[in-house]
Amino acid sequence: MILAKVYVTLKKGVLDPQGKTVKHALNSLGFAGLEDVRIGKYMEVTLDEKSPEAARKAVTSMCEKLLANTVIEDYRVEVES
């Protein structure tokens, strides 16, 4: 069993209205000195697989096909055995 962690973030330059809203909400709550808030996704995929390399390959393919919108998002895959 292999656990793969996937981090999906908006590419630099892509507007993040959700992050902006959260930033304003934090300001309203009294948090000062906030420069920026960017929001992404974090996914944990557990695979019934023995080889970390095969798992990484499979999860990268999942990112390309479904988990990330590669037009506007970057992704990073971390594999633990």
Added chain:
Amino acid sequence: MILAKVYVTLKKGVLDPQGKTVKHALNSLGFAGLEDVRIGKYMEVTLDEKSPEAARKAVTSMCEKLLANTVIEDYRVEVES
């Protein structure tokens, strides 16, 4: 300027319908051997702050007050200087 990375995940035992849906979608796309998919949030908070300790304290407070729903979610804060 300090970058804090926040990981918000559903607590163990809390149902994750979004993760279940993604798992089924991946199965439909032909990915076999998936055990589980859990979906969380990843946030990058940039603070105008000098001390990493103060930044961690501020971001932890943000998590408690807004970024995470501590009834059903866990959070982890990583601070880089």
